[in-house]
Amino acid sequence: MDIDPIVAAAWRHARAAGPVRPGEHLGLVRFAVYPEVYQLPSAPMTHMQWRATGEMIRADRLAWSHIVMQDNGYWDSHLGDINMVPVDERPEVAGHRYALFGHDWRAQPADPWLREKSAAVLSGSSMAQARVSPRGELVVLSRPEFDMAIREALRTLRDTKTLSGNPLNRSRIVLESGRDLSEVLQQAAETLLDERGGEKRHWAVTVTYFRGSPTQETAAERLGLPFSTYRRHLTSAIERISDLLWHHELRGEAIPFPERSEPTP
Incomplete structure (x- = not known):
């Protein structure tokens, strides 16, 4: 974990925001890169994003998922709209800074996340704007x-x-x-x-x-x-x-x- 500053940052964030409990695990989209355009939009990037989404939704006992992107702000709005929350820490690798975005699937599991994502798409708004849940936010206890x-x-x-x-x-x-x-x-x-x-x-x-x-x-x-x-x-x-x-x-x-x-x- 300590060999990769980005993995270490993801674990530090999870421990501070909602520790992974026994039997749970953390997922990280670490190398979503298409060499010709790096992390800009492309058909391979879209495929990687959908594959990552599928893995998050069907994972068993996934506590946190994190996505790492180059720290240039390009994906900030899109990831924020689907409730992938930016992490304060900006880890550095080989002189380049990266941004981490995380989602606690215990606080908002896959089913309500999908419902709110669908509602946001149909209304043309972000998930943050569309999110109105009568249940309230789930609490994660040790x-x-x-x-x-x-x-x-x-x-x-x-x-x-x-x-x-x-x-x-x-x-x-x-x-x-x-x-x-x-x-x-x-x-x-x-x-x-x-x-x-x-x-x-x-x-x-x-x-x-x-x-x-x-x-x-x-x-x-x-x-x-x-x-x-x-x-x-x-x-x-x-x-x-x-x-x-x-x-x-x-x-x-x-x-x-x-x-x-x-x-x-």
Whole structure:
């Protein structure tokens, strides 16, 4: 990475603007050049741009994509119009400066990007002008931030005002599910019933948070469990919910709602 100043600059930008999380990757259009005109418009350049776009759209777990161009301003307007944001750093190679443009596909995934691009083309405006999204911008959390947000959301589940400020409200698992955060958490808790030993975890988290026990000691009493056993089940339940939702957050997959009647503890 450090051998190529442009690759190093792309990684520095990603780390500062939204670090690549485990299982994700960064893409870089590094050598889009047609020798006869270098990086000016040409049939080969158009082909390279469409090929790069296709790779970005169909990539699995792509966090960032970056495009590098000669720092002469020629492509700035075009790339800005398709939400490829200019990076402040201008790396230098062999005495020439280059411009980097980046897009965080977790904050604006391929489907909404394509919809907004199509709307911009049809209206004759740029994507920046056409972009009006009722969902708002997605937030990209690290795993520790995500786990902390899950714990905080469970603790404040019955406090609507506090829950509305939780960053998970702008995560993929919520915005792309069409459901609110409390429903997503309930859904994740229900899936515990499908796991080996999951019923104990399910009831620990359900009685504690979804049924609003005033204290954890009260929840343990309601479940008829020693407090240490109850705490073990609750801790395990929260960890499993975080693992499940993190998996779906990274992959952008919806969690299916299980259809079952609720058992009585």
